[in-house]
Amino acid sequence: MSSVFDILKERGFIAQLTHEERIKELLEKEKVTFYIGFDPTADSLHVGHFLQMMVMAHMQKAGHRPIALVGGGTAMVGDPTGKTDMRRMMTREEIKHNADCFKKQLSKFIEFGEGKAIMVDNGDWLLDLNYVNFLRDIGVHFSVNRMLTAECFKSRLEKGLSFIEFNYMLMQSYDFLKLYKEYGCIIQLGGDDQWSNILGGIDLIRRKEGKEVYGMTFTLLTTSEGKKMGKTEKGALWLDANKTSPYESTSTGEIYMTRM
Numbered sequence: 001m002s003s004v005f006d007i008l009k010e011r012g013f014i015a016q017l018t019h020e021e022r023i024k025e026l027l028e029k030e031k032v033t034f035y036i037g038f039d040p041t042a043d044s045l046h047v048g049h050f051l052q053m054m055v056m057a058h059m060q061k062a063g064h065r066p067i068a069l070v071g072g073g074t075a076m077v078g079d080p081t082g083k084t085d086m087r088r089m090m091t092r093e094e095i096k097h098n099a100d101c102f103k104k105q106l107s108k109f110i111e112f113g114e115g116k117a118i119m120v121d122n123g124d125w126l127l128d129l130n131y132v133n134f135l136r137d138i139g140v141h142f143s144v145n146r147m148l149t150a151e152c153f154k155s156r157l158e159k160g161l162s163f164i165e166f167n168y169m170l171m172q173s174y175d176f177l178k179l180y181k182e183y184g185c186i187i188q189l190g191g192d193d194q195w196s197n198i199l200g201g202i203d204l205i206r207r208k209e210g211k212e213v214y215g216m217t218f219t220l221l222t223t224s225e226g227k228k229m230g231k232t233e234k235g236a237l238w239l240d241a242n243k244t245s246p247y248e249s250t251s252t253g254e255i256y257m258t259r260m
Contacts, residue, residue, distance in 0.1 A: 003028045004062035013055055015192040017216040018202060023187065026214070027062065034059060034187035035067035035179055037122075037172070037194075040075050040098040041090065044240035045105050048191075051218050055189060056117070057109045066110055066117040067185055070099040073126030074171050077164050095123065105239055118183075122175050138174055141207045142200070150196035169200045176201030180213060192217040 005024045008014050017023055026032050036052050038045070045053070056066045072095040103112070103119050110117045147153060147169060153161060176198075179185035188198050198215035205213050 004058050004064070007058055008055060013051060013218050015217045015219045016195055018199075018214050019212075022212075023214050023216060026186070027059075027064065031063050031065065032187055033065040033067060033179075033183050033185045034189055035069050035176075035185050036189045037069040037071055037074075037175065038102055040070050040072060040095045040102065042238075043098045043101045044238045044243050045102055046239060047237040048221050049239070051221060052189065052191065053106065053109045055218060056106075060110050060117060065115075067179060067183060068102070068106055068110075068117065068119045069175060069179070070095070070102060070119060070121045070123075072096075072099065072121040072123030074122060074168060074175075076123070076127075077168055077171065092123065095121070101240075120179070122171070122178075125178055126171055126174070134170075134174075138170055138177075138204065141204055142170055142173075147200075152193065152196055169197050172197045173201040173204040176213070177205050177208060180205055180209065180211070186213045188213070188215050190215075190217055191220050193220060 002010070003024070005027045036056060038049065056068070060066050072092070075090050075095055077089075099119070099121060106112075106117075106119075112118065147166070148157075150169070152169075153166070172194075176185070176188050188201055190198055195215075195217050198217065202213050202215055205211055
């Protein structure tokens with residue numbers, strides 16, 4: 001019988017991972033807690049999230065525990081990854097509403113409850129941070145020179161990268177540290193555009209806790225023009241039938257869903 005790692009690899013989900021043999025061993029022999037982050041800047045998930053949702057379902061079916069992290073704190077900053085312009089900032093009320101919508105959609109794929117999947121909002125810990133303490137405890141472990149080599153920043157430098165967005169990698173890395181300490185989360189999963197941010201969290205935990213954690217990214221669904229399928233691109237395909245009708249979903253010729 002194939003392990004969940006073999007299933008993900010055979011179906012072409014995996015793009016990059018930090019320690020292939022160790023991750024494979026963990027997923028085959030232990031029950032691990034992992035997390036995936038979701039950006040709550042809309043009231044529905046979209047087809048670009050579908051790979052990650054399927055991965056969560058496969059992983060939970062194999063006995064592993066998913067954490068769905070809603071970026072309520074980071075959404076108030078803005079993720080520069082794959083974006084050409086800065087996003088507007090959101091209110092806590094908007095984020096709460098969108099998170100509730102996400103959980104309802106995710107519940108069709110994974111099971112929430114005691115000992116099962118959980119949903120957390122990083123706004124619960126990020127919004128109350130003392131900035132000076134954060135810089136002293138977390139910022140000291142990050143090199144600006146190294147951060148500027150990350151694709152998520154390089155693509156924005158010509159158009160202008162705000163300082164508030166530049167903090168995003170530190171905040172996402174802190175999320176991984178927080179989940180590691182509170183839930184024993186040892187694997188962060190995400191789209192391939194999150195690779196640099198995931199590596200930042202792995203390095204932070206190694207420096208702060210002296211422990212090894214892991215990262216895995218997945219192939220991005222793209223349009224025929226090679227752009228990431230997302231909510232900010234024209235013609236986003238939502239997983240809410242009230243936003244994108246089933247006819248629109250099946251009539252598009254831009255993406256292929258053969259791996260699921």
